[in-house]
Amino acid sequence: MTNPGDGRNRDSTPHITNPVNNPSGPPPVRISPRLGWIIGGVVVAGLIVSQSVRVIPAGFVGVVFSALSGVKPNPLEAGLHFVVPFVDQVNLYDARLQEVTLAQNAAQNDEGSIRARSKEGLDITADVTVQFRIDRSKAAILHKDLGRNYINTVLRPQLRSKVRDSIGQFGAADLISNQRTQLEASITTELQKSFARNNLILDAILLRELKIPESVAQAIEQKQTAEQQVAVERNRLQQAEISAQRDVVQAEGKAKAAIETAKGEAEALSLRGRALKENPQLIQLTVAERLAPGVQTIMLPSDGNFLLDLKSLGTQTQPTPQQPTAPAKPGN
Known part of the structure; x- marks a missing residue:
């Protein structure tokens, strides 16, 4: 019970003003319907x-x-x-170009490498990247059949399966030497069929790395080195054979040339002998040509058919010097 004479209690009670009953307060905000x-x-x-x-x-x-x-x-x-x-x-x-990588050191959203067996049964590890895009015109069918998680439900399993199947068709030595392109083509062909059935478009298959056991790699390397040495020796032998054949051909050519030269000389001698036989005067002309100009001779075109030596002729025609006459004895 409150004591009305107690001013302290009366002052301590908070006084709340009622805006509705207080005409001096702010007017209420009213929103019309x-x-x-x-x-x-x-x-x-x-x-x-x-x-x-x-x-x-x-x-x-x-x-x-x-x-x-x-x-x-x-x-x-x-x-x-x-x-x-x-x-x-x-x-x-x-609908843009996308890629999925299956590798040993793959990103957070990618899986590990693909393990397969070669034609001989050797373990092969492949790091593969596939580039693809969805078929824009068939995006509704893709959504209805596969949903938004199509990469994990279709793409990755199909990629692993096709890579394993294709690697099994090749030998390990061929895969690391000269059959890499053929392997990519085989994977591409098989994967294109699978992607087409699932309304995906394959752009490219990239074989990032192919790994085989180290011991097998060393054996293959030694074999390839030996084959290369054999090939080098074979090339040398072929070059020697080609050089020998070239020498034979050159010798045959020289022999044929000598024969033809001899034939030509014989024919020339035969023609010359026939000409000398038919024209005897040519003998004197030939002798004169051989002797001239060291020998002074004169050819007389007479029927005697002889050569006149000018030196002997000069010796014969030169007058003999006279002997001095001895003085006469007195008394004769």
Whole structure:
């Protein structure tokens, strides 16, 4: 019970002013029903517009799922699109070039290397990268059949399977030497068929690395080294044979040339002998040509058919010097 004479208790009680009963307070804010309907309509309209407008980014396609009719067959290309609000749901799919790597030191979202066996049964480890893209025109079928997790449900298992099957068709030595391109072609051919069935487009298969046991690699390297040495020796032998054949051909050519030269000389001598026989004067002409100019001779074209030695002729025609006459004895 409060003591009315106790001023202390009366002052300690808080005094609350009632704005309704206090005419000096601020007037209350009142919203008319009409304004409330307008604000509510604007909010609902904005929500409807936000749900009906969808923007597809560049490089993506949108697959529309309708709560009434299911997946719509025509995907939405990049740009602005209108859908049925609260009924249609747009699922984005990346239609750009993508890649998945299966390697030992793969990224966080990738798996490890592919282990397979060669034609001889040797263990081979392959690091592979596959580059692909989805079929834009069949994105709706991809969404309906595989869903957004198609990389893990289809792509990776198919890649591992096709790589193992293709490696099993080749020998280990061929894979690390000269059959790498053929292996890539085999994997590409088989993987293209699998991707086509799942509405994916294969762009490229890249064999990053092929590993075989170290002991096998050393044996293959030694074998290849021996084969290369044999090839070098074979090339040397072929070069020697070619050189010998060239010498034989040159000798045969020289022999044929000598024979033809001898034939020509014999024919020339025969013709010359026939000419001398038919023309005896040519003998004197030939002798004169051989003797001239060291020997002074004169050829007389007479029927005697002889040569006259000018020196002997000069000796014969020179007068003999006279002997001095002895003085006469007196008395004779």
